[in-house]
Amino acid sequence: SQTIHQWPATLVQPVGSPLSLECTVEGTSNPNLYWYRQAAGRGLQLLFYSVGIGQISSEVPQNLSASRPQDRQFILSSKKLLLSDSGFYLCAWSVGWAGGNTEAFFGQGTRLTVV
Amino acid sequence: GENVEQHPSTLSVQEGDSAVIKCTYSDSASNYFPWYKQELGKRPQLIIDIRSNVGEKKDQRIAVTLNKTAKHFSLHITETQPEDSAVYFCAANYGGSQGNLIFGKGTKLSVKP
Numbered sequence: 001s002q003t004i005h006q007w008p009a010t011l012v013q014p015v016g017s018p019l020s021l022e023c024t025v026e027g028t029s030n031p032n033l034y035w036y037r038q039a040a041g042r043g044l045q046l047l048f049y050s051v052g053i054g055q056i057s058s059e060v061p062q063n064l065s066a067s068r069p070q071d072r073q074f075i076l077s078s079k080k081l082l083l084s085d086s087g088f089y090l091c092a093w094s095v096g097w098a099g100g101n102t103e104a105f106f107g108q109g110t111r112l113t114v115v
Numbered sequence: 116g117e118n119v120e121q122h123p124s125t126l127s128v129q130e131g132d133s134a135v136i137k138c139t140y141s142d143s144a145s146n147y148f149p150w151y152k153q154e155l156g157k158r159p160q161l162i163i164d165i166r167s168n169v170g171e172k173k174d175q176r177i178a179v180t181l182n183k184t185a186k187h188f189s190l191h192i193t194e195t196q197p198e199d200s201a202v203y204f205c206a207a208n209y210g211g212s213q214g215n216l217i218f219g220k221g222t223k224l225s226v227k228p
Binding site for chain 1: 218
């Protein structure tokens with residue numbers, strides 16, 4: 001069966017510090033991978049998605065970046081965090097196919113507080 | 116790109132009543148429309164989805180309807196229970212092979228006993 005791991009679960013970082021959140025998927029090959037952010041009391045905002053190794057698409061301009069060094073590994077990074085980067089970050093995967101989509105499975109999430 | 120609008124942002128109902136949440140999408144090529152439920156502090160989880168080749172799908176107390184012409188879809192929950200209280204998200208894909216889901220802003224449903 002497929003599983004998705006995301007860590008850490010919580011993180012408190014000072015403004016200006018770097019960030020690295022990691023997500024890995026097991027039990028499937030060539031998944032579509034996503035990073036979403038959920039600000040307090042708000043919806044899910046798509047930040048990045050990837051359909052393959054080294055293929056990253058950004059949905060919104062920000063000081064965040066994403067990388068996919070391996071097929072089932074997705075990393076969210078920042079060189080210098082801003083207060084506005086605080087939020088709940090969710091990694092997700094799905095099987096994408098030419099005819100449409102299947103269910104997206106979410107990781108446990110990382111609650112990031114920038115202080 | 117795809118734009119998904121979701122209404123209402125909050126919804127309060129009495130236990131046993133029905134709840135309806137509506138979403139509209141902009142990309143006519145979208146062909147997959149899932150609904151997710153997110154309980155407080157937890158990850159979103161799929162509760163029902165519908166593809167563009169059908170107009171309605173039902174699973175016990177939950178149903179989803181899709182109007183492709185009008186580009187809107189709705190979630191219907193009947194006989195609501197307190198455990199239905201959560202934030203519900205609709206989503207739509209771009210269609211084709213890209214596979215990225217765009218979510219609505221969510222609806223906070225409160226079911227009062």
